[in-house]
Amino acid sequence: MRAYVAVVEAESFTQAAIRMQLSKALISKYVGALESSLGVRLLNRTTRRMSVTDSGKAYYVRCISVLQEIDEIESALRSEHNQPEGTLRINAPMSFSELTLMPVITEFTHLHPDVTVKLELADRFVDLVEEGVDLAIRIGALPDSSLVVRKLTDMQMMLCASPDYVANTDIPFTLESLPQHQCIFDSNYKYKDRWVFGRGEQAISIPIHSRININSARAVNELLLSGQGISLLPSFVVQKEIETGCLVRLFKEHEPESTGVYALYPHRKHLSAKVRLFIDALVKAFEK
Structure with missing residues (x-):
């Protein structure tokens, strides 16, 4: 076989x-x-x-x-x-993996040298059982399934721009005037033609017509840092830049409700040591 x-x-x-x-x-x-x-x-x-x-x-x-x-x-x-051994197959979103997951994998493979990690960076949802994936990381609302779900951390969408962009534009900063700004769209965002602010019944939908659409939050972030415009990005992408003052957080009072980052794996009677230990490593990393 x-x-x-x-x-x-x-x-x-x-x-x-x-x-x-x-x-x-x-x-x-x-x-x-x-x-x-x-x-x-x-x-x-x-x-x-x-x-x-x-x-x-x-x-x-x-x-x-x-x-x-x-x-x-x-x-x-x-x-x-x-020691656990074999190949650990992981599917995870691209920007999240590049910015957050690499240190976890590095430490895990150092501690468990008999485990080989095969990481697929993809923002699409895969069928874990059919494609032979041991574990997937998902962000946002999850569809009902038979998979086991473990929440790792929260994630907030943040509207940001560089201090230079904020200082040099004559366009007012209001939700209603956003379509007039140089908006850069991360096409991985769940709504493809608008940004949604606020929560529940108070949510406000703003149509966005962007001249630049990129399916990489990291690439969008680079454009923001160079003063090219405004974008709505996940907190794990922009948090460090906001803390260092390289980016300015806009409309904090209107930000949507935070969502979760989850580890998913098939429900099996015999959960392999490599999967169990990697989940433990993820939980430990996001507790910091």
Whole structure:
């Protein structure tokens, strides 16, 4: 089963053999034996290319889940007396990871040298079970699911600009005049054409027509620091700049209600040591 998964992911018997440090002949033998046992053709092979059958695709998805469960059971047993080991697959938002997560991963891998971290930086929501992800970090409202949720910290959206921009513009600073300002839009924001201020029934929606739209809060922050305009950004991106005076926080009295940053992982009977210990590391980091 591991040989088959390696072949599908590598799209090559040769590359799968290199990945598993086995001979190509042995990999081919394993996959052939698997097909004979199942009575189903999983792969179509020609001298030039290989493709996965429909049955093979469905079987591959199930294999990922089964092999992951086996790995977790074995890892849990080993961790009773040894260091956690194996690959820890994490999915997390890009800017949050770059600014906040790297120190946690650095310390974790230093403490647990037998664990390999595979981090996917993506702002899209992934299916943890289907894509074989051990743990994901999410910001904001969460959809109902069977995943286990652990809150790590709060996050506030803050409207900011540089002191130079504030000093050099003739446009008044009111919510109603915001559309007249040089607004820079972080396209990861949940509303795609407006900024929302205030809370509950008191919330005010301001239409924003930005000439600059970027799907990176860090990149938007760089434009703010150079005096290019105003933007609404997460607190973890701008907090240090506000504390040092490099950015000015605007309309604090109208800021939306804070939201949460969460760790999510599949509900399993056997939670592997690597996942459990990394969650503990995240909780400890955000308690500081």
